[in-house]
Amino acid sequence: MGKKSLYFITDEDETGIELALENKENDITICLLQDAVFFANKTNKLISEALNQNKTVIVVKEDIEKRGLTNIINNKVNALDYGEIIDKIFEHDSVINL
Amino acid sequence: MGKKSLYFITDEDETGIELALENKENDITICLLQDAVFFANKTNKLISEALNQNKTVIVVKEDIEKRGLTNIINNKVNALDYGEIIDKIFEHDSVINL
Amino acid sequence: MSEEKNVVILLREPPHGSLHPVEGLRMSVAISSDYDPITIAIKGAVYTFLKGSDKTIYQMHIEFLKEIDLDIFVDKKSVEELGLSKEDLIEEVEIIEHDDVLKKISEADLVIPF
Amino acid sequence: MSEEKNVVILLREPPHGSLHPVEGLRMSVAISSDYDPITIAIKGAVYTFLKGSDKTIYQMHIEFLKEIDLDIFVDKKSVEELGLSKEDLIEEVEIIEHDDVLKKISEADLVIPF
Amino acid sequence: MGKLGILFFTGPYQSQACETVCKIANAALDKGHEVRIFCYMDAVNAVLQNQKKIEGVYNIEEGFKQILDKGAIVRLCNLCLLVRGTTQNCISRECGDIKRAGTPDLAKIIELTDKLIAVC
Amino acid sequence: MGKLGILFFTGPYQSQACETVCKIANAALDKGHEVRIFCYMDAVNAVLQNQKKIEGVYNIEEGFKQILDKGAIVRLCNLCLLVRGTTQNCISRECGDIKRAGTPDLAKIIELTDKLIAVC
Numbered sequence: 001m002g003k004k005s006l007y008f009i010t011d012e013d014e015t016g017i018e019l020a021l022e023n024k025e026n027d028i029t030i031c032l033l034q035d036a037v038f039f040a041n042k043t044n045k046l047i048s049e050a051l052n053q054n055k056t057v058i059v060v061k062e063d064i065e066k067r068g069l070t071n072i073i074n075n076k077v078n079a080l081d082y083g084e085i086i087d088k089i090f091e092h093d094s095v096i097n098l
Numbered sequence: 099m100g101k102k103s104l105y106f107i108t109d110e111d112e113t114g115i116e117l118a119l120e121n122k123e124n125d126i127t128i129c130l131l132q133d134a135v136f137f138a139n140k141t142n143k144l145i146s147e148a149l150n151q152n153k154t155v156i157v158v159k160e161d162i163e164k165r166g167l168t169n170i171i172n173n174k175v176n177a178l179d180y181g182e183i184i185d186k187i188f189e190h191d192s193v194i195n196l
Numbered sequence: 197m198s199e200e201k202n203v204v205i206l207l208r209e210p211p212h213g214s215l216h217p218v219e220g221l222r223m224s225v226a227i228s229s230d231y232d233p234i235t236i237a238i239k240g241a242v243y244t245f246l247k248g249s250d251k252t253i254y255q256m257h258i259e260f261l262k263e264i265d266l267d268i269f270v271d272k273k274s275v276e277e278l279g280l281s282k283e284d285l286i287e288e289v290e291i292i293e294h295d296d297v298l299k300k301i302s303e304a305d306l307v308i309p310f
Numbered sequence: 311m312s313e314e315k316n317v318v319i320l321l322r323e324p325p326h327g328s329l330h331p332v333e334g335l336r337m338s339v340a341i342s343s344d345y346d347p348i349t350i351a352i353k354g355a356v357y358t359f360l361k362g363s364d365k366t367i368y369q370m371h372i373e374f375l376k377e378i379d380l381d382i383f384v385d386k387k388s389v390e391e392l393g394l395s396k397e398d399l400i401e402e403v404e405i406i407e408h409d410d411v412l413k414k415i416s417e418a419d420l421v422i423p424f
Numbered sequence: 425m426g427k428l429g430i431l432f433f434t435g436p437y438q439s440q441a442c443e444t445v446c447k448i449a450n451a452a453l454d455k456g457h458e459v460r461i462f463c464y465m466d467a468v469n470a471v472l473q474n475q476k477k478i479e480g481v482y483n484i485e486e487g488f489k490q491i492l493d494k495g496a497i498v499r500l501c502n503l504c505l506l507v508r509g510t511t512q513n514c515i516s517r518e519c520g521d522i523k524r525a526g527t528p529d530l531a532k533i534i535e536l537t538d539k540l541i542a543v544c
Numbered sequence: 545m546g547k548l549g550i551l552f553f554t555g556p557y558q559s560q561a562c563e564t565v566c567k568i569a570n571a572a573l574d575k576g577h578e579v580r581i582f583c584y585m586d587a588v589n590a591v592l593q594n595q596k597k598i599e600g601v602y603n604i605e606e607g608f609k610q611i612l613d614k615g616a617i618v619r620l621c622n623l624c625l626l627v628r629g630t631t632q633n634c635i636s637r638e639c640g641d642i643k644r645a646g647t648p649d650l651a652k653i654i655e656l657t658d659k660l661i662a663v664c
Contacts, residue, residue, distance in 0.1 A: 010664045012213070015322055019412070022412050023415065023416050025412075025413075033564060034212075035210055035214070041279060042279060043279030062567070066212050067211065067212050067246065067250075068248030068250070069248075072284070082567050082568055085571070086568070086575055087575075089548065090577075090658065092659075094418055095420055095421070095660065095661055096415060096420075096421040097664075108441070108444070110327070121298060121302050123299075123302040131543070132543075133326070136324060136354060139392060141392065141393030160447070163364075164363065165326050165363050166357075166363030170393075170398070180451035181455060183448070184428070184455055188428075188457075188538065191305070192304055193305075193307070193539050194304065195308055195309050195431075195541060195542035196208075201535075213560050214559050215558055219464065222527060223527055225527075226526070226530060226531060227527075227531040227534065230528075230531040230532070231534070252599075252600035253599075306534065306539075308542050309542060309544060315654060317654065328440065333553075336647060337584075343651060344648075344654070344655055345654065366479075367479075367481060420654065422551065422660070423664060435589070436627075436628060437586075437624075438585050438586045465557075466558045466586075469555070469589065469630075472630065474631070476627050476629070478627060481627070506596040507595060508555075508556060509594040509605065510592060512633075
């Protein structure tokens with residue numbers, strides 16, 4: 001794979017995930033924060049599709065716990081604390097904020 | 099028809115129009131303001147469906163003009179000034195804000 | 197007029213990302229002194245009543261409404277669309293059919309969205 | 311680093327209901343002193359460039375970007391989804407294929423949404 | 425004449441809501457209706473003093489002063505002001521019938537008006 | 545260590561964004577990174593003084609004072625403050641490196657940081 005791109009998605013607008021799904025060039029991580037964590041619900045088709053495409057999906061653990069979503073999110077989604085999120089930001093070549 | 103209900107829709111959330119479409123009990127007017135006026139675009143399926151159901155659709159004229167939508171909105175949609183919108187609010191039995 | 201007005205507080209936004217559902221519940225509590233507001237959660241607002249969610253700033257509103265026998269209704273269609281079931285939600289809310297949600301809205305004199 | 315950073319300002323919200331597209335254009339102008347930002351409008355932001363819209367508070371940004379040879383791109387797919395065509399939009403913007411939008415995003419070092 | 429209630433939630437400039445509220449209130453007052461407005465959540469910041477005038481941008485402070493001058497009754501959620509730290513900045517009561525209030529005042533507005541609209 | 549830029553657009557309380565910004569900044573500062581924050585649009589109201597503390601609600605004023613104390617550099621869009629009438633309320637420069645600035649300062653932040661995130 002090529003360049004590592006982080007899709008940093010902080011609101012419930014589906015556009016961010018749609019654009020991430022359409023990006024076939026880069027090595028993609030989708031990072032969900034705030035209300036965007038609701039996309040990680042196991043019944044969500046966009047995130048299932050992203051996982052099927054072997055994209056990495058990470059979420060802010062605190063945002064998941066606060067919302068009571070621990071058992072509701074897709075089990076292929078990785079919940080990280082803020083410190084780990086910071087590491088991920090620096091690990092990527094580009095940040096696509098949405 | 100029975101009770102006259104005004105669906106007063108002020109943002110781009112489709113929920114308001116969906117709920118108006120599902121209301122078969124009352125005599126419905128859908129009033130679109132602010133970014134909700136974009137729903138009046140002639141290609142929009144929800145508003146076409148509302149008009150097919152013989153629901154009345156009104157929009158704030160100033161919001162249409164400001165956005166340059168005069169020739170883009172469905173011609174069955176009625177553009178009113180604020181004074182006329184006020185009259186409509188008082189003419190209805192109930193206001194369903196969305 | 198006044199006393200008999202049929203008011204629906206319609207929660208549609210999810211909790212924590214914004215204060216909307218919390219402020220909606222606070223409004224239901226506030227107007228309960230003069231009216232019997234009907235509180236209904238649709239779409240993402242259903243998440244407000246997930247068993248495991250942090251309710252520090254709105255648990256008191258839920259309890260207050262419960263104490264004065266005012267119902268909090270949750271739209272079954274929205275619950276199902278989110279892949280949730282009755283067991284995922286707290287006992288204080290009542291899941292009702294989507295048609296009943298529509299009926300409550302069509303019967304209302306005033307619907308206020310949060 | 312720095313000078314060569316490839317920055318995309320991605321407009322996605324429609325104009326007038328919020329300041330987002332206007333502030334996005336203002337940001338493109340502001341960072342054009344150090345970078346060559348690529349401004350792209352998708353979804354409802356396409357309406358920002360409708361011929362008949364009131365551009366009092368952002369016409370100057372469009373003109374400024376044009377003067378320094380920075381393009382404003384508009385996503386063709388979004389234009390079509392809104393039932394619009396090239397003729398509906400002002401001449402200062404360039405409609406590009408959706409694949410080209412994706413390419414610009416995938417090549418960017420930084421994308422900032424408005 | 426009629427009595428109109430207006431509830432809104434959003435602060436000035438970022439979104440169009442404050443401008444819409446002023447324009448609707450103006451139109452209603454011009455038609456001789458009574459207007460009662462409740463500013464909830466961020467909307468309390470609509471009535472802050474010293475909002476700088478920008479060409480082409482509707483000045484919300486002036487908008488509110490104008491409708492107050494025409495007789496609009498404006499109530500501000502006090503808790504919302506306190507949390508945001510903007511209590512001291514509000515336009516003064518000399519401008520008209522503007523006061524800090526609690527959420528129960530919305531119940532009063534519902535009671536005292538024929539129709540209530542919410543601007544999101 | 546790395547250099548992180550943060551841009552955000554939203555005022556306090558109504559939305560979670562300000563809290564998220566504080567928490568991300570905190571985590572980055574704790575790891576020894578440099579943090580530069582640009583408050584744009586309503587986000588300038590995040591740093592107002594006298595925000596009342598409410599049980600269970602993350603106090604944004606304290607959040608910003610804490611990250612300023614840890615060395616975060618905060619820039620506020622001056623025009624955004626002026627338009628909103630909140631210029632006089634900002635927390636003081638004694639709290640740390642916080643200053644009014646123009647949009648070109650965002651270009652500078654992009655230049656001086658390795659990665660920039662936007663919190664909507």
